[in-house]
Amino acid sequence: MRKFAETIKSLLIFQEPKEVEKFVLEETEKDEADNDAEEENSGKEDYTASNSEGKKENWITNIMTAPFVMEKEKKTADKGNKGEKDKKKNKDSKNQRGNISKKISENLDYIKKVYSIPTNGDIVLREFDITVKDRTISAFAIFIDGMTDRMVINHAILQPLMMLSNLDIKGNPNELVEYIKKHLLPQSQLNISDTYEKVISEVNFGGCAVFIDGLGVAFTADVKGWEHRSVERPNTELVIRGPQEGFTEVLRVNTALVRKILKDEDLIVENVEIGRRSKTPCSMLYIKDIANEKLVNEVRRRLKSIKIDYLQDSGELEQLIEDSTILHTPQIIDTERPDRVASMLAEGKVAVIVSGSPFALVMPTTATELFRSAEDSYVRFPYANFLKIIRIIGLFLTLLLPGFYIATINYHVEMLPTDLLLAIEASRERVPFPSIVEMLILEVSFELIREAGVRIPGPIGPTLGIIGALILGQAAVAANIVSPILIIIVAVTGIGSFSVPSFSLAFSLRILRFGYILLGTIAGFLGLTTGLFVHLITLVNAKSFGVPFMAPMGPKTSDRYTHELTRAPVWKQERRPDFLNPKDIRKQPPISREWVKGEQGGDEEDEE
Amino acid sequence: MKSKIAFGVWEAVTIMVILFCTQVFLDFPRTMVENAGNAGWILVIYVTIIVLLLFAIMSKLYSRFEGMDILDISEYLAGNVGRIIAGMVFLVYFVFILSVVLREYAENVKTVSLPTTPIVYIMCFFAISMIVGAYAGIEALVRTSAVSVPVIIVAYISILLGVSQYFDITNLFPILGTGAKDIFINGIPKISFFSAISVLFFIAPFVKTYKNFKSVGYISIIIAGIGLTLSSLVYMLVFPYPASLENVLPLYTLARLINYGRFFQRIETIFVVIWDTVAMLYLSTVLFLTVYVFKKTFKLVYYKPLIIPFTLIIVTVSLIPQSYMSVVELENRYFRRIIWTVSFAFITLIMLAAILFKKRRKRRS
Amino acid sequence: MGKGSFRIFCLVLISALMLIMFTGCFDRREVDDLAYVIAIGLDKGKTNFLKMTLQIAVPLAVGSGNEGGGGNGNKSVILTTIETPSIFSGLNMANNYLSKEINLSHAKVVVFSEELAREGIQKYINALKRFREVRGNTYIVVSRGSAEEYLRSIKPLLEVNPAKFFEMNLSSYRYTSFTAGSKLLDFQLQQTSSGSQPVVTLASTGKFESSDEFNLEGSTYKEKDRSIPLEGDFMAGNIPRVGDLKSEIMGIAVFDGAKMVGELDGGEVTYYLIVNGSFDNFYFTFADPLHEGDYILVSIYTGRPPLSKMNMVEDKPVIDLDIKLEGDIISIQSGENYEDINKLPILEKTVEEFMKKEMERFLYKTSREFKSDICGFGKQMKKKFIDWNEWEKFNWLSKYKDAEFNVNIDFKVRRPGLIVRSTPVYTSEGKVAPK
Secondary structure: OOHHHHHHHHOOOOOOOOOOOOOOOOOOOOOOOOHHHHHHHHOOOOOOOOOHHHHHHHHHHHHHHHHHHHHHHHHHHHHHOOOOOHHHHHHHHHHHEEEEOHHHHHHHHHHHOOOOOOOOOEEEEEEEEEEEEEEEEEEEEEOOOOEEHEEEEEEEEHHHHHOHOOOOOOOOOOHHHHHHHHHHHOOOEEEEEEEEHHHHHHHHHOOEEEEEEOOEEEEEEEEEEEOOOOOOOOOOOOOOOOOOOOOOOOOOHHHHHHHHHHHHOOOEEHHHHOOOOOOEEEEEEEOOOOOOOHHHHHHHHHOOOOOOOOOOOOOHHHHHHOOOOOOOOOOOEEOOOOOHEEEEEEEHHHHEEEOOOOOOEOOOOOOHHHHHHHHOOOOOOHHHHHHHHHHHHHHHHHHHHHHHHHHHHHEEEEEEEEHHHHHHHHHHOOOOOOHHHHHHHHHHHHHHHHHHHHHOEEEEOHHHHHHHHHHHHHHHOOOOOOHHHHHHHHHHHHHHHHOOHHHHHHHHHHHHHHHHHHHHHHHHHHHHHHHHHHHHHHHHHEEEEEEEEEOOOOOOOOOHHHHHOOOOOOOOOOOOOOOOOOOOOOOOOOOOOOOOOOOOOOOOOOOO | OOOOOOOOOOOHHHHHHHHHHHHOOOOHHHHHHHHHHHHHHHHHHHHHHHHHHHHHHHHHHHHOOOOOOOHHHHHHHHHHHHHHHHHHHHHHHHHHHHHHHHHHHHHHHHOOOOOOOOOOHHHHHHHHHHHHHHHHHHHHHHHHHHHHHHHHHHHHHHHHHHHHHHOEEEEEEEOOOOHHHHHOOOHHHHHHHHOHHHHHHHHHHHHHHHHHHHHHHHHHHHHHHHHHHHHHHHHHHHOOHHHHEEEEEEEEHHHHEEEOOEEEEEEHHHHHHHHHHHHHHHHHHHHHHHHHEEEEEEEOOHHHHHHHHHHOOOOOOOOOOOHHHHHHHHHHHHHHOOHHHHHHHHHHHHHHHHHHHHHHHHHHO | OOOHHHHHHHHHHHHHHHHHEEEEOOOOOOOOHHHEEEEEEEEEEOOEEEEEEEEEEOHHHHHOHHHOOOOOHHHHHEEEEEOOHHOOOOEEEEEEEOOOHHHHHHHHOOEEHHHHHHHHOOOHHHHHHOOOOOOOOOEEEEEEOHHHHHHHHHOOOOOOOOOHHHHHHHHHHHHHHHOOOEEEHHHHHHHHOOOOEEEEEEEEEEEOOOEEEEEEEOOOOOOOOOOOOOOOOOOOOOOOOOOOOOOOEEEEEEEEEOOEEEOHHHHHHHHHHHHOOOOEEEEEEEEEEEEEOOOEEEEEEEEEEEEEEEEEEEOEEEEEEEEEEEEEEEEEOOOOOOOOOOOOEEEEEEEHHHHHHHHHHHHHHHHHHOOOOOOOOHHHOOOOOHHHHHHHHOOOHHHHHOEEEEEEEEEEEOOOOOOOOOEEEEEOOEEEOOO
16 A cells, blocks of 8 residues: 555656666768768758767677676675575586586586486486597596487497597597597587586587596587477468568577578677576677667677576567567567568668577567568568558557447447447447447457467367357347447457557557557547557657667658658668668669669669 | 757658647637638738748848757846746746647537536546656657648548538638738738747757758748648638638538538548647647746756646636637637737847847957 | 656556546447437427427337338337427427437438428527537428428338438439428528528428329419429429328428528429539420420430629629530430431420520529529629628628529530430331321
């Protein structure tokens, strides 16, 4: 209760805002002189006015000292924990940083302790002996069963060490480490580590470590070989035209899928590890000479600053790096399609792929981007625009139709044609509820059907939709619980929400729809308008990585035609979105179809 | 005190058009009929031309004060005293026009769609959107208007075209309405219909350059002039002269007429949505300006804490007139008659004085 | 940002919740809590100023198609009649005994009785135009006889929805040209206009019970020197016809200001519409110039809007009317070969002369007899003035009674229909017509 009172108080009483340095996406300083002209032309953006000079330096030091900072953080974090377990862990982690002992027994003991062998069932610790020039050296290999490829371990690690070591190999057997690396382990990715920490993190991520007596180092071979999905059709973003492959859970496969499409050496795949414990590998993708440096730095800064124990999916990461938690619309696009990521990278955006998640995050996002489906670029110009218009209609139906209906029949009966009015009245006549209750009953049960449809085991799932839609609706009408017209309204609303390409956007619409129903109930169209106005204000106020959310329209940027709600013909898409301030604004020259004689260039003004 | 907020020409134009054209959705076309009979549309063109000329002079004067708003100029002229005097004048002006417009819109919503709802309840909705809009700040407001103005213009034009079947060209005759004197002499104080031009001198620093300022002014005056002319012209084409004096809400009455077959009629309620959006944009922008002027006048650090108190004051003030008729009377008889002194004469005088002052100071040094 | 928007969000949420708590009162009305009046009939009352008849739609009969059943159209509306001092006090009284709140937003027609109309209907129009629920495109009808009787005789049979009946029936003038589209807004604008006067469609209940009673007492054909009435020579109530539909509309009531001053029959309305140019097309019957007793029918549509020139000759307005019409042949009873390019002028000339005569008769009737400028010539006259005060001083409506008309009609046949040449009929007596 007190908390509630405090909330109210904090709402009514002004609190001095904290000085928060906001990130504003500015153009990168360019050193080449020929770019300056371009800069002047495209420098019409309306939302820059901040000094991120100091910021930038900060980032640089941040990047340079990153490992150090992280270590320090870790220490302080660990100090804070006081539990018994944590202390133990603390000790462990300290030891982890310790160097590998030359005595194999110590190593063995340590590894057994760290991995809690034999309690831990899937850790395989294989002890064996190597015979080199009549010397028998004891060794052991450690790897995690299931995450590694057994055949590779057998053939490329154990077999050569145990059997082939007897062969007569030219080389200096005294330099044992070099000798083993160069002659005995025919594995393509082999590292030599001298600290436990490195070894353990390799093993945790599907490596195989080999400890050999008398050596102060361990060999770690990358033998990842866990079961994973192969590249399949994307589940959520199906298209009719265009490539049919989607991301999988494997990071490298995903990055390769993108690189395969772009085939550009300027595509940078930067590795970032997130998660203090999980150390989830993530990749940050951008095109070096297109993406705005400040944007890249900002994304990197946000990623590196995240302190979390385990990061499992890009969905979590999205929530950790998005600008506003409370805002109803998504501020980062998640997509399953490598081709979409590639096309957005080519515009100058930045993508983050998280290992273990088939959804890549692309940022920044604007409202129009959420309308785009991958197909838009592949189908012909008129069709794409037709689809876009349909989608916009779908969006507005989802958002407003129920509220509109409620407002109309509660406040504005004069706007219905008489025939329709009498039909609605006749269908409402036997319904015992007020129309708002009727609407809520149906909307809530629709949401129930939807949610249940996801949970229900596979084969039954699709049937439930039919049961829900047909039987329930039919029965409800027959029982005079709801009027048939309302069923149509709710059904259209539902269909509309499926036509929105972005799943998260559709989510926000589904929630806001209830707000509009309430507003329509309390004040008719006045309520709806108030809602729309506030909605719009929050949208234009929102920013995604320094880019205003409604970017091409409000604030208006120079490239209205190509990046607004409609799509221009491919040959006319000459510029990258201005609001991204890319390093290279031109996508293609004004005349991109040279076979057309005397084609008029789109805009010549920056061809000086 | 360099402002970080900045926006482009198009955004500024849209917000200015909204500020100029709000009255179209109230009683503007009828007021024109009251002033010049069925020649009101000529009066609008005439007034627009005068305002364009005046703006040419004013922008010429302003050219020496790039990056300053009218408060800065008055401070430059007469120090703190000058700033506070100018600030108070505009504060009173803004609070007054806000209360009047708020009351008018609320009254009209009540008349048109919610006849038994208490006026305070209706005002609540406007007040909420005012508060939210002012909290979000001028940047968000201009962006909102940049997004919504194209939609509003389309809806507006479709209303005007929708009634084309009722056009009767003979309604425009006699061509000079109630007389040339009414148009060309009595019409001059009607430049008050463009009194929102004073806002331009407050958002001038946000549009950065003098060139932008000038183009914002000209473009918005021309667009608004076209919009205002069309509204009164269409209204006069549809309603013959004496009958055109009757309607409380000319544009709403026009929208009610739209009638294509048995199905495409009764669409005026959709028009109410547009109408309310314009009102909310107008109200929140002017509210923002009010608190902004207050903040700047008294050199405060934050403006946000002022929003709710000012809203309360405005709502209270707007409830003072006892009837809709007295509000209209207040606006048309008194406010529109004298306000050009503030938004044209006062601003021009300040700038003129500042220029002279500057010269004198230069000479002295 | 996050904090600010959270605060905004909370503010909106709290205020929304507060507003929801307020709700339940005020203007929220369920669509089925309202009774929709389709037609209002106003008579002179016995005990009070007004006798008001309300025709209210029964949605269950109208809306759900399978339940109302076909035959009994009467069920789709209920009627109630009440004596009251004014329209809205009557609504208040009716609300008292009707279960649902009366809503006028879907009223399609307001019927005034002739008696009331002759007294003047300005006060009722003023009341209606102020009320937000009443729309400008509500039709106005003057009933010859009692408005109550007319409304009671309405039985929508071709449609279930009574509102549709009125809308379709009263807009039929576009293809019949026997009535005018008289809507509330038109009436309101014309009654306040200084250059034109309003007209209102005439309606009535058919006076014949069976086809044996038919007579031509009410027809106007004798005034027009005809041996038999043509299709337009009737006013509502006199048309010799019987059937399931009891109600009928025909002709218009002419108003001077808001007072009814006379009636025009269907044929004269045709000329009213021609001068106004507000019709799509209609069938036009006239006597065959070469064959006595036979008639020719053409379908007529406008060639271009009529032009009128106004002049003041010795303080008397002289109006030159130039009308261009086009037509298709519908029927030539005699079989005469008028489609022939050489004979076509005969036909055209006949139409022109016939129309000119009728047109002048109609125009002089409005000016001399009714003294009411229903055709809106005053609007053209207005163009000659540049100042409103001069125009008001000129006082056109008082001058109209002296107006002289010069009518020039230009009629062209454009298409012959499906037959391009009439061939003779062979009988036992040989070939019969055309020669």
